[in-house]
Amino acid sequence: MIGATHGQQRVRIAVFPVAGLGTRFLPATKTVPKEMLPIVDKPLIQYAVDEAIEAGCDTLVFITNRYKHAVADYFDKAYELEQKLERAGKAEQLALVRNVLPEGVRAVFVTQAEALGLGHAVLCAKPVVGSEPFAVLLPDDLIWSRGDGALKQMADHAQRTGGSVIAVQDVPRAQTGSYGIVATDSFDGQAGRISQIVEKPTPADAPSNLAVVGRYILNPAIFDLLETTQQGAGGEIQLTDAIAQLLTSQQVDAFRFHGTRFDCGTHLGLIEATVRYALDHELLSDAARKLMQNALDEMGVVEN
Ligand code: UTP
Numbered sequence: 668m669i670g671a672t673h674g675q676q677r678v679r680i681a682v683f684p685v686a687g688l689g690t691r692f693l694p695a696t697k698t699v700p701k702e703m704l705p706i707v708d709k710p711l712i713q714y715a716v717d718e719a720i721e722a723g724c725d726t727l728v729f730i731t732n733r734y735k736h737a738v739a740d741y742f743d744k745a746y747e748l749e750q751k752l753e754r755a756g757k758a759e760q761l762a763l764v765r766n767v768l769p770e771g772v773r774a775v776f777v778t779q780a781e782a783l784g785l786g787h788a789v790l791c792a793k794p795v796v797g798s799e800p801f802a803v804l805l806p807d808d809l810i811w812s813r814g815d816g817a818l819k820q821m822a823d824h825a826q827r828t829g830g831s832v833i834a835v836q837d838v839p840r841a842q843t844g845s846y847g848i849v850a851t852d853s854f855d856g857q858a859g860r861i862s863q864i865v866e867k868p869t870p871a872d873a874p875s876n877l878a879v880v881g882r883y884i885l886n887p888a889i890f891d892l893l894e895t896t897q898q899g900a901g902g903e904i905q906l907t908d909a910i911a912q913l914l915t916s917q918q919v920d921a922f923r924f925h926g927t928r929f930d931c932g933t934h935l936g937l938i939e940a941t942v943r944y945a946l947d948h949e950l951l952s953d954a955a956r957k958l959m960q961n962a963l964d965e966m967g968v969v970e971n
Contacts (some may be wrong), residue, residue, distance in 0.1 A: 681719035684788035784903025805881025812926030830918030834882035843873035850874035
């Protein structure tokens with residue numbers, strides 16, 4: 668056991684389901700996986716990987732499809748590039764390339780033969796994960812936080828409770844149809860035990876406005892449940908449906924993390940994240956602010 672206290676196991680394995688087709692970003696995603704789209708200077712997948720490593724994970728499992736070589740290539744060693752940067756004395760850039768995956772962290776790639784849904788993608792990680800609690804991060808949910816990352820906050824909570832933990836945020840009622848929605852027995856403002864979870868309910872049917880976002884810490888019992896989970900919403904094998912089973916026998920907590928989540932699976936979410944990260948960037952902030960102001964001024968002039 669790594670980093671265990673109070674007899675609870677610290678989550679060590681992070682699963683990144685990145686085998687989706689990314690149809691909302693076509694034509695870009697015809698050849699570039701959605702997870703490789705950059706926010707300022709890093710691809711989405713790197714933000715999620717950094718968050719997992721900060722939370723204490725040392726084994727990263729990428730569920731990819733046969734077209735997504737770019738993700739594996741990105742985490743592979745780039746001998747030629749590293750040599751060139753070394754010879755040119757570009758130490759800073761060399762460090763950036765090497766730090767994509769720090770020493771002591773290993774990456775494992777598993778192919779999902781068919782995009783049968785998020786639940787099915789998670790099930791593909793079973794042979795690597797085995798019988799310990801594990802994290803799932805969806806890289807297109809980018810979570811910006813000034814303090815601890817969202818997964819670290821959740822891992823700390825999981826260590827205290829010993830149960831599964833699912834990240835949630837409040838959404839407007841009108842948007843419940845885009846999310847998994849949970850109901851909790853008791854919610855203390857940050858966390859509460861989930862009593863019900865429903866995938867994409869209409870606002871009228873939604874049990875609350877607490878929506879699931881792409882961070883989970885799951886008990887490995889989820890795998891047996893996923894094996895018998897039938898196709899659900901959208902004809903896909905839904906992780907939500909297996910979690911609905913899990914919570915009938917185990918503690919699964921909803922956890923409202925500190926941080927801002929950007930839905931980078933949508934055009935506007937990707938743009939919003941780019942704007943926020945640019946405005947927060949230590950080197951680009953001032954220039955980015957001016958550039959945005961100029962763009963607004965010019966567009967205003969054109970529109971008048
Ligand atoms: P999305 O619902 O965002 O689907 O999947 P998508 O295919 O990536 O994107 P769109 O909707 O076509 O634009 C949520 C997460 O689950 C993964 C995706 O890669 C994404 O991280 N996923 C989804 C899989 O790994 N396999 C699947 O079969 C489905």
